Amino acid sequence: MDIRHLQYFLEVARxxxxxxxxxxxxxxxxxxxxxxxxxxxxWGVTLFHRQGKRIELTDAGLIMFQQAQRxxxxxxxxxxxxxxxxxxxxxxxxxxxxxxxxxxFFPKVIGQFHRKYPHIxxxxxxxxxxxxxxxxxxxxxxxGVAVLPVDEEVFHYYSFVKEKLNLLVHPSHRLASRAHxxxxxxxxxxxxxxxxxxxxxxxxxxxxxxxxxxxxxxxESSQWDLISGMVAANLGIALLPETICKEIDSARVSIxx
Numbered sequence: 001m002d003i004r005h006l007q008y009f010l011e012v013a014r015x016x017x018x019x020x021x022x023x024x025x026x027x028x029x030x031x032x033x034x035x036x037x038x039x040x041x042x043w044g045v046t047l048f049h050r051q052g053k054r055i056e057l058t059d060a061g062l063i064m065f066q067q068a069q070r071x072x073x074x075x076x077x078x079x080x081x082x083x084x085x086x087x088x089x090x091x092x093x094x095x096x097x098x099x100x101x102x103x104x105f106f107p108k109v110i111g112q113f114h115r116k117y118p119h120i121x122x123x124x125x126x127x128x129x130x131x132x133x134x135x136x137x138x139x140x141x142x143x144g145v146a147v148l149p150v151d152e153e154v155f156h157y158y159s160f161v162k163e164k165l166n167l168l169v170h171p172s173h174r175l176a177s178r179a180h181x182x183x184x185x186x187x188x189x190x191x192x193x194x195x196x197x198x199x200x201x202x203x204x205x206x207x208x209x210x211x212x213x214x215x216x217x218x219x220e221s222s223q224w225d226l227i228s229g230m231v232a233a234n235l236g237i238a239l240l241p242e243t244i245c246k247e248i249d250s251a252r253v254s255i256x257x
Contacts, residue, residue, distance in 0.1 A: 003071070003072065003075050005035050005038075005039060006068040006071055006072055007025075007072055008021065008025065008027075008032050008035045008036070009035075009036060009039060009047065009064065009065075009068055010065065010068050010069065010072060011024055011025055011032075012032065012036060012048070012055070013048075013057055013061065013065050016054065016055055016056060017053070017055065018032055018033055018036075018055070019053075036048070039064075043060075043064075045058070045060035045061075045064075046058050046060060046061070047060060047061035047064055048061055089117070089119055089120075090117075090119035090120060091119075091120050091121075092120070092121045092122075092123065093120055093121070093122050093123070093142050093143065094122075094123045094125060094140070094141040094142045094143070095110075095122060095123070095124055095125065095141065095142065095143045095144070095145070096124075096125045096126075096127060096131075096132035096135055096136065096141040096143065096144035096145065097124055097125070097126055097132075097144075097145050098126070098127070098128060098129050098132065098145060098146070098147075098198060098199075106145070110122060110124075125141055127197070128194070128195060128196075128197030128198040128199070128222065129144075129145070129146040129147050129197075129198055129199035129200070130196075130197045130198065130199055131197050132144035132145070132146060133146055133150060133151075133155070133199075136155065137154055137155070146199055147199040147200055147203060163241045163242050163243055164241075164242050164257065165204075165239040165240065165241060165242070166239070166240060166241075166242050166245045166255050166256060166257055167181055167186075167237065167238075167239055167255070167256040167257075168227075168228060168231045168237060168238040168239070168240060168245070168248070168253045168254070168255055168256075169231065169237050169253065169254050169256065170231060170232065170233075170234040170253065170254070171252075171253065171254050172234065173234075173237070173254065175254075175256065176254035176256075177254075178256060179256075180256070180257070181256055182211075183207060183208065183211040184211045184212055184213070186208070186213075186215075186237065187208075187211075187212070187213035188216075189215075189216065189236070189237045190216050190217075190218040190235070190236035190237065191204070191215045191216060191217045191218065191236055191237060191238070191239075192217075192218065192219045192220075192221070192227050192230045192231060192235065192236040192237065192238045193205075193215075193217055193219075193220050193221075193227075193238070193239075194220065194221065194222065194224075194227070195220045195221065195222050196220070197222075198222070200241075201220070204239055205217075218235065218236050219235060219236060224240060224244045225247075225248075227240065228240070228248045228252075228253055231253045232249075232252040232253050242257070
């Protein structure tokens with residue numbers, strides 16, 4: 001017995017007629033009669049008293065009617081909720097954001113999404129891009145924001161923003177007044193980087209190696225404001241995305257494109 005059989009049974013009970021039920025369900029009367037007989041055989045009960053063309057529920061049929069209503073209503077509710085989810089009408093979305101992205105432009109993006117899909121709740125998870133990639137792969141988050149490249153065999157990705165890295169130095173630094181700096185000129189500098197669980201950490205090291213030197217890393221942090229604060233304290237230099245640099249007080253550090 002499946003949900004369709006219960007729907008046939010309910011229609012017969014409501015109409016008190018096999019013929020009317022068959023017409024409403026757009027099936028033949030023999031089909032609906034056979035379904036009811038199979039249900040009676042399966043449960044070992046009589047569901048309807050039959051008196052000529054008139055039928056009515058037996059005591060067993062009344063119990064079946066009450067339970068069948070609940071089952072069919074529950075099934076329809078599940079179907080509707082799944083349909084809403086597939087159509088993005090409601091649901092829950094877990095989004096992983098690196099701290100360097102979360103406070104810059106993503107609040108605006110989420111605001112636009114919420115206005116379009118007001119019944120979808122959003123949970124934001126802040127962590128390094130490496131950890132976020134692992135969370136998406138394991139299913140702990142639905143979407144993650146990361147620095148490209150990512151493993152194309154594991155993830156489907158969409159590139160939504162391209163950013164340059166800006167150089168942050170103390171205002172008294174020898175390069176502070178320069179309009180442009182080549183990466184190779186930073187070989188003797190002390191670097192303040194994001195932690196190892198941030199993709200940008202490895203990306204900067206790789207680019208430094210490509211420029212001919214291994215960077216001297218003196219501090220690591222998960223917070224961009226702390227990194228800029230260390231530069232302001234003349235503890236080293238940093239490379240940060242230009243969006244973040246717009247949030248930094250240019251009176252405390254010199255920002256070079």
